[in-house]
Amino acid sequence: MRTAAETSTTPRAPLRVAAFRRFVSASLISATGSAMAPLALAYSVIEQGGGAGSLGLVLSTSTVPTIVFLIAGGLFADRVSRSRLLFLGNLLAAGAQGTLAVTVATGHATTASIAACGFVSGTAASFTxxxxxxxxxxxxxxxQLQQANALLRLPGNAVRVLGPAVGGIVVAESGAAWALAWDACTFAVAAVLLLGLRLDAPVGATAGVLADLRAGWTGFWSRTWLWTYTAAGTVLVAAWLAGFQLLGPLVAARHYAGARDWGLVQAAFASGLLAGTLVCLRWRPYRLLTVAIAASGALALPLAALAWDRPLALVLPAALLAGIGLDVAIVAWTTAFQQHVPPAEQGRMSAFNGVGERLAIPLGYLVTALAARAWDDQGVLWACAGLIGAAAALNLCVPQAYRVNRLTGDERLEATG
Structure with a gap:
């Protein structure tokens, strides 16, 4: 029987669980390295004479494995101890980043070697x-799942605000190798912490890999709310990446004060993510999935503001609201997923969902490149904002979405039993 302290739903209640404190510590430590890694990776390519083509190759080789191997990662997550899988994945990433740091420091890094290390890191991520x-x-x-999910988001979002600036200083003063070495060390420390969780393997039927895969796909497809959310998320993520990440800096350079103003927009968005986490620590909505869907629609706001050529004073609050909406959506969705999907299936269901959203990365960039030939930047931004709004609105039309709500104790037993 749990004590009152253990069943409390106060914002910090999950931190009373020793294993969760270990999990959060691993997340925080890893986040400090991951915040520096993208900048260090880019400059490791630049330092060895690579240009845009080389950087594109490196980024693609780190992204492709997370799509190709994610289903395998989901299968393993439902068959073996998840703490052991997390340990091995973080250890593999530590080895890849450590090798990269050594080659960069000694001047032996090439585009091929950097890409190879990125491939290994991406493979590790597909399992973790x-x-x-x-x-x-x-x-x-x-x-306590919602509070736990919010607390897990808190370190990454906090580091997101300061991490790039600190990473820039480290790379500028000491070189990319030191930032990469720190990233490797954080993965190694996280691996040790996660191994100490000692989680049992999920309890479920494991007739064989192919049988588990077929059962996983059947379970995914039978949950209309799950595959429709994944489909809508693929469109939404593609439109967001195309509009904000790809076109945003270009629009800032042409219509605003360039990098300075775009940096402020990025900071406003990151601050919104942090504020959204704090909202989720206090607010416990009943309709988890519909809140997640509706909140994700806020991503259209900064794209519409940029497309409408609004002053920076209006773009900044739009980016802030988008960040709040995105984090609320992520926490609400994750909580709904954990409550409505049986524990023995969560690895595979998460993998199928993740593949859809990761396919949005190349899809969004490709469609934007094609659309840019016919429309100007403002036209493409309006299209991206419209797609986000349409994806959210259509997803709210799915009747099953209104039945994926916060569960009581008896309902949880029925849903996951």
Whole structure:
């Protein structure tokens, strides 16, 4: 029987669980390295004489494995101990980043070697992401899942605000190798912390890999709310990346004060993510999935403001609201997923969902490149904002979405039993 302290739903209640404190510590430590890694990776390519083509190759080789191997990662996450899988994945990433740091420091880095290390890191991520999704539900009591998910987002969002600036200083003063070495060390420390969780393997039928894969796909497709959210998310993420990440800096350079103003927009968005996490620590909505869908529609706001050529004073609050909406959506969605998907299936369900959203990355950039030939930047931004709004609105038309709500104790047993 749990004590009152263990079943409390106060914002910090999950931190009373020792295993969760270990999990959060691993997340915080890893986040400090991951915040520096993109900048260090870019400059490691530049330092060895590479240009845009080389950087594109490196980025693609780190992204492709997360799509190709994610399903395998989901299968393993439902068959073996998730703490052991997290340990091995972080250890593999530590080895890849450590090797990269050494080659960059010694002047032996090439585009091929950097891409190879990125491929290994991406492969490691494809196994750790599904395992982490299910691990939280094993560690924390069901009534504390939302607070736990918010607390897990808190370190990454806090580091997101300061990390790039600190990473820039480290790279500028000491070189990319030191930032990469720090990233490797954080992965290694996180690996040790995660191994100490000692989570049991999920309890479920494991007739064989192919049988588990077929059962996973059947379970995914039978949950209309799950595959429709994934489909809408693919469109939404593609439109967001195309409009904000790709066109945003270009529009800032042509219509605003360039990098300075775009940096402020990025900072406003990151601050919104942090504020959204704080909202989720206090607000416990009943309709989890509909809140997630509606909140994700806020991503259209800064794209519309940029397309409408609004002053920076209006773009900044739009970016702030988009960040709040995105983080509320992520926490609400994750909580709904953990409550409505049986623990023995969460690895595979998370993998199928993740593949859809990761396919949005190349899709969004490709469609934008084609659309830019026919429309100007403002036209493409309006299209991206419209797609985000349409994806959210259509997803709200799915009747099953209104039945994926916060569960009581008896309902949880029925849903996951």
């Amino acid at each position: 992401v599904p395992a982490a999704q299910g691990a939280v539900a094993q560690i924390v009591p069901a009534e």
